[in-house]
Amino acid sequence: MSRPPLYAALHSLRKVRDAGRGALLWGYERRLLREVRGHGRLPRHLGLILDGNRRYARAAGLQRELGHSFGAEKAHEVLQWCLELGIPAVTIWVLSTDNTSRDPEELAHILRLLEREARSLATDPRIHAHRVRVRAIGQHGAFPPQVLAALRELEEKTAGYDGMTLNIAVGYGGREEIVDAVKCHLAGRAAAGAGLADVIAELKPEHISAHLYTAGIPDPDFIIRTSGEIRLSGFMLWQSVYSEFYFCDVYWPGFRRVDFLRALRDFQGRERRFGR
Known part of the structure; x- marks a missing residue:
């Protein structure tokens, strides 16, 4: 059945309008990219809190698990953007220690995604061409064996690389990280024969x-969190003492390159004082 002439005309106008919007956005993105590259100052270590996967799926009328799947695809995109700009170190927060208490089906889906993405990165030509060293950071003891094996293979295949450092924070919590660091220091000093009083007297940050x-890598100088939440939720509590923060309203799967470039331009416009 043919469409009414008015409907067809309106449809054509919408296509022209959407094409025009796309062209404008593309032009704006190119201008932002020139500004960011022209400024020269980029983060030495970028932290990314990937928030809003479930809300993205809910808003789109999709299954909850699809939000995490789209979020994983977005992480691949953002990795490419970071590689193109030459950012030396990136830490992405995929799964927190608090997240491990979520619904078992949701957690199982996230862990399956983690295994799949780890195996994908292990053979990703970009990783090897750019000599990206990938490390999984956090507490992984309770992860399924196949997930641990995939993470271990990824770390081993990239261990000798000296390009970008990519930290994948899974089973990660900032408080737990500090506790683990204190335990390591105490264990090392005890093995060296130091007494508790000596350890207390000499302890420094x-x-x-x-x-x-x-x-071994610089503390993050810039941290981006998506989804509109204005908090760290335990991300890199020790390292972020002098970090600059940027909170973006868009949910992680909807995070666009133009959003990324806007954030970097905002960072470049800040004067960092480091408490001075």
């Missing part, structure tokens, strides 16, 4: 920093 999951 750098002793804790040396045992954090991110030891």
